[in-house]
Amino acid sequence: MAKPIEKMKPEEILTASKKLFFGGFALLPMLWVYNILYVWPVRNRADLSPQVRHYMLLSGILSVVLFVVFSVWFGIFVNQRLNWGTTGDTLTVVLVKGV
Amino acid sequence: MVSKRLRTSAILSRVAISLAAVCYLASAQDIYDTIYNDIGSLPCVRLLNATGFVGCQSMGAASGVLYRADTLEDIKQFASDGGLGNQYTVVIPYWLLSSSNVDILKSSKRLAAILAVVNGTDPAHAVAARPTAIISPDTTCPNCEFGLYANTPNQYQWNPAGSGLLFEQFDFPIYALNTMDIRNTMSYASVMQAVNRNRDKGYRDYPLKSLQFHSFMWGAQDTGACLRKGWCTPVGGASVWSTPSTNISYTDEKPIVVITAAMDSRSLFHDLTLGVETSVAGMVTVLAVAEALSRSTIPLDTMSKHIVYTLFTGEAWGFSGSQRFVQDITSSPIQCEKPPTSGSGCAYPFYSDLEFQRLNPANIEAILEVGQIAGMGGAGGSSILYAHVDNIQESASTALLNQIVQIGANGSTTVPDSNAVQAASSDGVKRGLPPSSSMSFLKSRGNIPTVVLTDFQKQMSALTNHDQDDSWNTPNTVNLIQQAASVISKTAWLQAQGISDSAAMTPAQTEAIASIQVDAGLVQDLLECLSFNYSCPLVDRYLNVTASPTPPARLPHYSGTLYSQSQPFPIFAWSFLANMTSVKNTTSPTPRVTGCSSMPATVQCGPKEYCVGDRCLVSLTRYHDAYGTGLAMDSNSEYYIKDASKPVWTESTWDPIGLRMFDVTSPGSQIAELMTGLALTLVSSGVVWYSRRFLKKTLKED
Numbered sequence: 029m030a031k032p033i034e035k036m037k038p039e040e041i042l043t044a045s046k047k048l049f050f051g052g053f054a055l056l057p058m059l060w061v062y063n064i065l066y067v068w069p070v071r072n073r074a075d076l077s078p079q080v081r082h083y084m085l086l087s088g089i090l091s092v093v094l095f096v097v098f099s100v101w102f103g104i105f106v107n108q109r110l111n112w113g114t115t116g117d118t119l120t121v122v123l124v125k126g127v
Numbered sequence: 128m129v130s131k132r133l134r135t136s137a138i139l140s141r142v143a144i145s146l147a148a149v150c151y152l153a154s155a156q157d158i159y160d161t162i163y164n165d166i167g168s169l170p171c172v173r174l175l176n177a178t179g180f181v182g183c184q185s186m187g188a189a190s191g192v193l194y195r196a197d198t199l200e201d202i203k204q205f206a207s208d209g210g211l212g213n214q215y216t217v218v219i220p221y222w223l224l225s226s227s228n229v230d231i232l233k234s235s236k237r238l239a240a241i242l243a244v245v246n247g248t249d250p251a252h253a254v255a256a257r258p259t260a261i262i263s264p265d266t267t268c269p270n271c272e273f274g275l276y277a278n279t280p281n282q283y284q285w286n287p288a289g290s291g292l293l294f295e296q297f298d299f300p301i302y303a304l305n306t307m308d309i310r311n312t313m314s315y316a317s318v319m320q321a322v323n324r325n326r327d328k329g330y331r332d333y334p335l336k337s338l339q340f341h342s343f344m345w346g347a348q349d350t351g352a353c354l355r356k357g358w359c360t361p362v363g364g365a366s367v368w369s370t371p372s373t374n375i376s377y378t379d380e381k382p383i384v385v386i387t388a389a390m391d392s393r394s395l396f397h398d399l400t401l402g403v404e405t406s407v408a409g410m411v412t413v414l415a416v417a418e419a420l421s422r423s424t425i426p427l428d429t430m431s432k433h434i435v436y437t438l439f440t441g442e443a444w445g446f447s448g449s450q451r452f453v454q455d456i457t458s459s460p461i462q463c464e465k466p467p468t469s470g471s472g473c474a475y476p477f478y479s480d481l482e483f484q485r486l487n488p489a490n491i492e493a494i495l496e497v498g499q500i501a502g503m504g505g506a507g508g509s510s511i512l513y514a515h516v517d518n519i520q521e522s523a524s525t526a527l528l529n530q531i532v533q534i535g536a537n538g539s540t541t542v543p544d545s546n547a548v549q550a551a552s553s554d555g556v557k558r559g560l561p562p563s564s565s566m567s568f569l570k571s572r573g574n575i576p577t578v579v580l581t582d583f584q585k586q587m588s589a590l591t592n593h594d595q596d597d598s599w600n601t602p603n604t605v606n607l608i609q610q611a612a613s614v615i616s617k618t619a620w621l622q623a624q625g626i627s628d629s630a631a632m633t634p635a636q637t638e639a640i641a642s643i644q645v646d647a648g649l650v651q652d653l654l655e656c657l658s659f660n661y662s663c664p665l666v667d668r669y670l671n672v673t674a675s676p677t678p679p680a681r682l683p684h685y686s687g688t689l690y691s692q693s694q695p696f697p698i699f700a701w702s703f704l705a706n707m708t709s710v711k712n713t714t715s716p717t718p719r720v721t722g723c724s725s726m727p728a729t730v731q732c733g734p735k736e737y738c739v740g741d742r743c744l745v746s747l748t749r750y751h752d753a754y755g756t757g758l759a760m761d762s763n764s765e766y767y768i769k770d771a772s773k774p775v776w777t778e779s780t781w782d783p784i785g786l787r788m789f790d791v792t793s794p795g796s797q798i799a800e801l802m803t804g805l806a807l808t809l810v811s812s813g814v815v816w817y818s819r820r821f822l823k824k825t826l827k828e829d
Binding site for chain 2: 110113114117123125126127
């Protein structure tokens, strides 16, 4: 069983946060969101490496940027996929009958 | 008392639903039957073209309390009655189905579906109640966008009153009721009984009778999108062509006289499409002409010109049949990349038959077409036929037109009326050709002498593509068809003999033309068989239809979808024409063999023979694929749009279609039922939670 983050040493937290941050680039953006949520309870610990907060901040920025990008894409896709012809059909996983 | 019993049964049936899951399948059916009453369905469906779709669609299962509206006032009353509930199925007479009335119904925001009564026993739906002013549901110029004058500015509008109803989009189900057979009469009766009871209860005293509709169409957007997804099929079927000249060849340089008509029509409800005015009368005329010409004492295949009969399917859909036929004969010889594994034709590009390559379009020297001639549109039984010619290359057709008018007026015809045929431009106005198959030929070569015979001079019948074209004056219609057949057969015979002046005929020719008589009895039989009774003795002789456990009677004249539906009218036309154009006994060295159909084990036809009506015969009669020329089939046997400017009509695929009747309780009791259910859930959750706690405690103490 994994150790609760409250009981982890600062360097362990740093390693975890770093892994989560870089892991996010492997097409796993949810790791950035998770990074923030995971480290959140210990964010104010005095012995925490400042780098951890650095990674949290970057993760947060990337999450927000991607959220905006995905939302915009989703909006465009939902409204425009029928106008894109074959391309739209290819991009759609489940074709909705009747529309 | 009645309502109380119904309420009890409704509650019981709801209890039964929850038990259904654990019941046998058989009893599940019993439960279904206690709740629902399935009604025979005549739906309006969705069709798609290059730019969009038309017809009816409902995304979910629409259901609504039956509401009766017999007049426009009733419709307005429905829209303004604030005391009504949420969802209604409005039962209206067919003639009230117009876009403005639909808008009124929709403005109420409680329209779930419409049932349009085409024919009914109730006085409000009877033939006598039909308005005198009938409006064609087609456009003001049907199919003109695919016709000869598509690019001409201000082209003449042949159907000026056309409402365009067929081209509307409805996002709710519309079904028809029609007392045309026992099953549909039963459906009508049960709907009327239910709607009348609802009316007697003021639409407020629940439980009320409600109808649920399933009408989910898959196809959307347009033909291109739905073909890509495989959610629609091309509208089409089989055209038929036939010639007495079994030796016709592409290179024989012998001119061709084409005699043509359409076999299909369209209307809002495809199961009801009859088209006696639009196509059946024309088809009957061509068949009667073939019969009359087969009597010629001078064999037709010895004449100086070939006679070719063509009956086109898909004509109601942008002249799909004739345009494809013309496209195919003008593109011969066909380069067949992949021959079929068996039989005739070509696998890719796909052709079910390749004999059409024997027809040389450059040799076509005259086209005689029969359009609307049932006489159902005019003011009460006109007996004049109008001969229309193209007004762009008018001079090409002048001689042919004169010949037809002369034969029509000539006392030598068997028809009692003189002046039976008039030039449509006799009033001095040159309107050109009305929408017709001939346009497809003229589009490829404009100088072919062409005459289209119709019963109208200026305006198509108000029953054009109408669902209520089911009553006609038989003697008048038979007379018109006989006149048209007589004029066309004699004109074709003279044309084929190369005679322009009947005065210059030899005695043999005079005798031969006198032998060409149109049989009024045959016309009447054909009209009856091809409209209301497909199991008549005439059809039965060819196709043995009465051997079926359920002999067909009235069959729809909608072409259906390509290669997926049986084609009763093309099949009959093929058999009839094959018989009429077959090599006669007199010229055939061996007498005809009979029994190929009744005794297939002992009698087999020769390699080039066909078994038609129990006899083996040699004939050049072929089917021709009929579907929009804008469509093409690729090497994977899938259709795609090749040219969106040409007809590309497709019909949507759909989930099982149907409608069923059930009792609906009042909104109040429905809410009460829901609340009871919620309360039960909460109480049982509470009991579980409490007893778990209690048990935990008790067990701990132990």
